[in-house]
Structure formats: structure tokens, C-alpha cells
Amino acid sequence: MSQPATALTGCLAPISKDGLDDLIAKGKADPKAVKTLKCKTVAEGRFRHANYIRNLEPYIVDEPPGLLGDDTAPNPSEASLAALGSCVAVGLHANAVARGIQVFKLEVELEGDLNITAVWGTGDTSEKPVGFTDVRIIVDMEGDCPKEEIDALVQHVIQWSPVFNTFSRPVNMVAETK
Secondary structure, three states, rough: OOOOOOEEEOOOOOOEEHHHHHHHHHHOOOOOOOOOOOEEEEEEEEOEEEOOOOOOEEEEEEOOOOHHOOOOOOOOOHHHHHHHHHHHHHHHHHHHOOOOEEEEEEEEEEEEOOEEEEEEEHHOOOOOOEEEEEEEEEEEEEOOOHHHHHHHHHHHHHHOOOOHHHHHHOOOOOOOOO
């Protein structure tokens, strides 16, 4: 039986099954391919920043008033949680389509704990972890399959999520001045 050109999901806009199959084939044909992503961050005032990615409108990041910002957008840590949640959700949607699961509901809730007393290195710089120490992800997903299949899908997706893996393992980082 042939697959439909577009895989329908119960609550999400459809994605192309053929397009997904093409991406899968490209990945298998060149498993060592690396894509470099770019972002240019420009300070606009106080702690508000415009982030330029591809040819999109700027993605704004700010701080809340408690951290001396104007509260016009998520702060950097919140934006990183949003990136993680979105990456997990994309992976769940794509894997559901690849497995023929119709999705009726897909929500990913995240919360993370971090100590902010160092105030970006200007405050208490005593020994402590910098950044998130704990992140909790709660997936609320319903589909036309048993819950055990969704549980297994979640475990599979976090194993292969680029952002989840960025959070959970060391990354080579370099910072330099221009």
C-alpha cells in the first residue's frame, strides 16, 4: 500500500511524508554531513538583543525586570528551554509520522533550575555550577497508539535530539574577539 504524500496528524499541520523520507535518505547517504548554523546577536539597549538567523525577522531575547531588563521577550535561559522543547516536539512529530502514528495532542513542558547569584560573573563568583543544574521535560502526547509506544518514542527522540544532546554532553566552545 502506498503512503499518502502528506501525513495527516490530528492536531498539527501536516508534514510531507515524502519530504521526510527524502531527509531520511539524505542522512543515510551521507551520515557524517555537518551543517553549520549561524546567528548574529546585536545589543539594542539594556539587556535586549536582536538575533539574526538566516533571512528571518530578528529573534528577540531580553531579561525580566528582576534581572534589569525590559521584559520584552524571553531571557537567554528561557530561550534555551524553548529551543529544547521545540527540538523535542519536532522530533516527536517527525518520528510519529515516520512510524505512521496519528498525533492528536503534542505539548512539551520544560522547567530548569539554575543559580543566578553570580549575576553573569559580576556577583557571587564562589564555587558553584553555572547554568542549568536540572531540567525537567514533561511530554503530553496522544496518538492512535498505546501509551507504551509513545513512551518509547519519547526515549528514542531524546536520544537523537540535537538540542537535548547539546544540553546533556560537553560541547567544544571557542570565544574570541574581533
